[in-house]
Amino acid sequence: MSNENGKIKKMMIILSKATIENVYAAFVLANGARMEGIEAELFCTFFGLEAIHTKKLEHLHVATVGNPAMHIPTMVGGLPGMEAFATHMMKKEMDKIDMPDVKEFLEILVASGVKIWACKLAMDMFHFKKEDLYEGVEAVITVGDFYHRAEGEGVHLLFI
Amino acid sequence: MEKTIAGKTISVNDEGFLTNFAQWDKSVGEEIAKENSITLTPRHWEVIDYIQNEVRKESPLSIRKVGKSGVVDIKEFYALFPNAPLKTATKIAGVPKPASCI
Numbered sequence: 001m002s003n004e005n006g007k008i009k010k011m012m013i014i015l016s017k018a019t020i021e022n023v024y025a026a027f028v029l030a031n032g033a034r035m036e037g038i039e040a041e042l043f044c045t046f047f048g049l050e051a052i053h054t055k056k057l058e059h060l061h062v063a064t065v066g067n068p069a070m071h072i073p074t075m076v077g078g079l080p081g082m083e084a085f086a087t088h089m090m091k092k093e094m095d096k097i098d099m100p101d102v103k104e105f106l107e108i109l110v111a112s113g114v115k116i117w118a119c120k121l122a123m124d125m126f127h128f129k130k131e132d133l134y135e136g137v138e139a140v141i142t143v144g145d146f147y148h149r150a151e152g153e154g155v156h157l158l159f160i
Numbered sequence: 161m162e163k164t165i166a167g168k169t170i171s172v173n174d175e176g177f178l179t180n181f182a183q184w185d186k187s188v189g190e191e192i193a194k195e196n197s198i199t200l201t202p203r204h205w206e207v208i209d210y211i212q213n214e215v216r217k218e219s220p221l222s223i224r225k226v227g228k229s230g231v232v233d234i235k236e237f238y239a240l241f242p243n244a245p246l247k248t249a250t251k252i253a254g255v256p257k258p259a260s261c262i
Contacts, residue, residue, distance in 0.1 A: 032261055035223060037243030099262060100224055108224060108262075111234035 009154030010039040012146070015048035017160065020060045020087060020102075023051040024094075026160045027105045034112040042109070043146045044137075045119035048160075049126060052116060052134045057102045061087045103134075110136035117141050166191040177250070177257050181215075184254030192252045196241075200252070204240055207232050208253045215255040221246065222260040 011033040015026040026042060033040040050056040064070055064077035064086045076082065091101075100108060109116065118133055118140045130140055150157055163172045166187040171179045176192070178184055189208060193200045200208075210231040214221055223246055227234035241248040250257055 028261055031223070034238075035244055035246055035260075037247075098222060098224065104224075108227065108234055111227070112223065112238055 007154055008033075008038050008156055010041070010150075010152070010156070012041050012043065012150045012155060012157045014043045014045060014146075014157065014159045015051060016046045018047040018050035018056075018060055019063045020090065021062055022160050023048075023060055023102065024099070024105075026051075027102075027109060029158065029160075030109055030114045031105070031112060034109075034114055039113075040109075041115040041117065041146075041149060043117045043119060043141075043143075045122045045143075046125075049118060049122055049128060049133075051102060052106065052118060052137050053128060053132055054134055055132070057106070057134065060102060062090050106134050106136055117146060119143065119146075175251075175257065178254040181254050188254060189252045192254075196248050196252070198241065198248070198252070201240075203232070203236075204252075207237065207240060207249055211249055211253045212255060215250075215253070220260065221250065221258040222262050224262050 011029065013026050013030055015023065017023070026048075030040040030042050044052050050060060061083045062070075064072055064082045065074055067077070070077060070086065072082070072086070106116070116134075116137045118128075118130070118137055120140050120142045123129075123140050130137075161172060161174065162169050163176075164170070166185075168183065168188065170183045170188060173179055178188075190200055193204070198204070207226075210226075210229055211221065214225075223234060223237070226232060226237055226246065232240065237245045237249075241252075246258055246260065
């Protein structure tokens with residue numbers, strides 16, 4: 001942080017969740033960095049892998065249980081169909097503000113120069129193969145590889 | 161504040177964006193591009209024309225929208241205006257900085 005007034009040069013974002021609000025938060029932060037001329041990389045681990053898994057990425061949901069900001073009683077949030085309904089409502093709102101869907105957002109990220117990585121340990125745990133992932137994903141790497149990529153001045157790590 | 165760009169006195173904000181589009185002409189755009197280490201090619205001008213038209217229509221700009229414009233895709237947009245394409249391109253075009261997160 002000593003040089004250039006702590007200017008941010010690179011954002012290293014770790015996505016560990018697959019709820020739609022978390023995935024979008026990670027994507028918006030990565031894209032927003034690129035828009036400002038800041039480098040950005042995304043490391044998907046654990047459930048975050050769902051955001052880059054071709055069969056799953058279009059079926060992400062918002063969490064209606066254990067999410068007080070939804071203002072739905074937990075028991076109601078747990079009813080069948082509630083997650084799908086809340087997700088549908090949220091997607092409608094996102095569409096209104098010109099928010100792309102997950103697949104298109106991934107394409108925007110890759111075209112903008114965001115590097116997307118998958119966590120090796122989580123891939124092994126879920127028995128996912130590189131071929132299962134969105135084609136724009138760079139590679140499957142270890143956490144150590146990711147830390148090495150984060151070396152240098154003005155690099156920030158963010159866990160979502 | 162005022163700044164001399166291409167021999168003209170131009171009103172700009174603290175980020176260097178023109179505050180009065182009437183003061184813009186191609187030589188002003190070229191000089192702002194030069195300050196950002198960009199030499200404008202006919203491809204750049206196509207994008208700048210598009211941006212100025214959208215602003216004239218008061219249609220909000222975003223990276224996604226530029227990418228879907230049919231004028232330039234996102235990858236080329238970043239290649240033409242490296243670093244912060246939307247910011248740099250709008251600055252060169254003499255229009256306000258878009259308040260866009262996508």
